[in-house]
Amino acid sequence: MFWYFDPLYLLFAVPGLLLGIWAQIKLSHAYGKYSQVPVDSGMTGAEAARQVLDSAGLVNVPVEEIPGHLSDHYDPTKRALFLSSDNFHGQTVAAVGVAAHEAGHALQHQASYALFDFRMAIVPATQFASMAYMGIFFVGIFFQALFAKFILIAIALFSITTLFQLVTLPVEYDASRRAKEQLFRLGLVHEHERAGVSKVLDAAALTYVAALVSSVLQLLYLLTMARGRR
Numbered sequence: 001m002f003w004y005f006d007p008l009y010l011l012f013a014v015p016g017l018l019l020g021i022w023a024q025i026k027l028s029h030a031y032g033k034y035s036q037v038p039v040d041s042g043m044t045g046a047e048a049a050r051q052v053l054d055s056a057g058l059v060n061v062p063v064e065e066i067p068g069h070l071s072d073h074y075d076p077t078k079r080a081l082f083l084s085s086d087n088f089h090g091q092t093v094a095a096v097g098v099a100a101h102e103a104g105h106a107l108q109h110q111a112s113y114a115l116f117d118f119r120m121a122i123v124p125a126t127q128f129a130s131m132a133y134m135g136i137f138f139v140g141i142f143f144q145a146l147f148a149k150f151i152l153i154a155i156a157l158f159s160i161t162t163l164f165q166l167v168t169l170p171v172e173y174d175a176s177r178r179a180k181e182q183l184f185r186l187g188l189v190h191e192h193e194r195a196g197v198s199k200v201l202d203a204a205a206l207t208y209v210a211a212l213v214s215s216v217l218q219l220l221y222l223l224t225m226a227r228g229r230r
């Protein structure tokens with residue numbers, strides 16, 4: 001039997017999978033709801049992000065529109081902010097919230113926030129680890145005995161991926177915290193809009209929690225396998 005058909009694997013994989021689905025549902029519910037709620041300030045996401053960046057002196061960080069749904073991100077190598085069309089043009093609580101969150105990452109970069117820098121530093125290692133892990137994973141599908149030989153390497157590689165996801169969590173929560181602080185300080189979001197911004201950003205953060213739980217469980221499964229083979 002192939003290792004991945006191990007019923008024990010399902011025991012470790014299913015909770016993470018369900019949590020991931022639940023987080024996605026919660027996010028699409030919160031985002032769907034608050035992307036229908038217009039902001040009092042009438043700002044678009046792009047304008048709000050621009051104001052947050054400018055007020056921090058980050059006038060050289062461009063805010064650009066990109067295709068895709070919730071494809072919003074800050075690119076530290078380009079020092080540029082990319083917003084999905086919905087959030088770039090949207091004059092809603094959700095659009096302004098997401099846009100400010102991405103600007104929050106630019107603020108972390110500017111402040112040399114330690115966890116942000118650390119996360120950025122381990123990106124190449126994480127990319128290598130996840131590719132190498134996939135390689136071992138596919139070898140394991142066809143040659144189960146070989147996978148057993150590589151189990152310790154697989155654990156080491158997967159630990160790097162898990163560490164990356166672990167560091168991502170505080171970075172994401174901190175970006176949202178900075179975003180909310182600036183949105184209220186600059187008056188881009190009013191008191192009664194606070195809860196909506198928080199709900200959207202908390203729901204987005206939950207997807208990272210789900211990804212981490214899923215990875216930790218997968219890592220535990222690999223460790224259980226390694227023990228079993230000793």
Ligand SMILES: [Zn+2]
Binds near residue numbers: 101102105172175
């Ligand atoms: Zn983020």
